[in-house]
Amino acid sequence: MAIKGSLSEMSLPTLVQMTCQEGTRAQLTLHHGDQEAVLYFDGGNIVHAALEDQTGEEVVYRVLKWQEGDFNLQAGVPPPDSTIVTPWSALLMDGLQQVDEERWDLADDFMKEEYEMPENMRDILTELGEQVPGFIAASVVGMDGLGIAQHAISGVDVEAINAQMTLLIKLVDTTVKKLDSGGIEDFLMTTEHAYLLIRFLEGSDYYLGIAADKNKVNLGGLRLNSRVFSGRINAAMPR
C-alpha cells in the first residue's frame, strides 16, 4: 500500500513519527525540487537513508529542512542497507535542533528580536493539546502545587490534579535523592484510563504535567512531546 502527498500538508517529522510508531517496514521517497531522497524504516526506526551519493544520518538531517515537496510512502519495501542506528526520536530531535540553529543564523536582527519575545505559555499548552492524541490536560505547575498556566478538555479538575500530582512528585523526588539514584528527568503514573506524565523544567522549580487517555496516546510519542514542549515552555517562563 502507498501513501502519497505533499510535505506542506504532512510534515516530514509527522511522517517519520507515524511510520516509526507503527513499526512497519517501509520506503519513504521524497522529492524536493530536482532532488530525490529515500528513507527506509524497519522495526520502528529509520535504518537507512540515501540522497545523491550520501547515506546515513546526515541525509535525514538534510531532508528535515525540506518544507516543500512530495512524498511517497510505500509499505513492505525492505531496506537495501543499514546505515543508521540512532533511535528515530533522537534523530528527529537532533535534526530539528539543527534546522532551528540554521534558521536562527539566517534571521535578521528584527526577526531575532521578535523571536526572543517569550511565547504565551497557554498557547504552547494549547498546541501541545493538539499534538497529543487523547489529550486530557496540561499544566505548568510550581512545587507549591499551583498552576501558572493550564489547558484542558472540559470537565477536568486541573487544580485538583496539579495539587495531587505535586504531592506525589515531591515524595518521588525525596525518595530518589535518598536512594542516591540521580536527578529525576520525568515521572509517569499509569492508571486504568490515563497516563499522567511529569517533566521538570530545567533550572526552575516548575514542572510540565500532561494527562492523556491511555487508550488513544502512544507512550513514546507522549514522552517525546513532553521533552520538546518543556523546552519551549522553559524558554517562555518569566524570569
Next chain:
Amino acid sequence: MSLQKILSEFQSEMSGDLISTDVVGMDGLAIAGVKADPNFDNSAAAARFAMVVKLSTRVADKVKMGAVEDNLVTTDQAYILTRLLGDGSYYWGVAVTKDATLGVLRMLMNDYADRLWAAIPH
C-alpha cells in the same frame, strides 16, 4: 515456581541491565528479590517506594482516572518502575540502567506480573 526463581528468570531476560528487583508488601518489606548492583540499597528502596505506591494509589483515586497500574521514574542514571500486583497488597519494583530498553522492560513486566502474583503464598 518460586518467586525467587521467577525473578531470576526475569533478570536473565534483562540481559545485564538489571540493578535490582523486589516483590514488596505494602509494609515496605520485600518478600523476594534479586540484586545485581551491590551498591544499590534495595531494602531502603523497597520501603521508600512502598510509600510512593501508597500515595499514588490515593492520588489516582482523587484525580478520578481509574486505579493506578504502575509508576515509572526516569532519572539520569536509571529507570525505576513499580507495579501493583494482584489485589494491590504487594508491588513489584524494578530498577534498571538507562541502557535498558524501556519498551522491553514494560513488556516483560506485563508478562511476569501475573506469574509473580500467582507465586505469592496467600
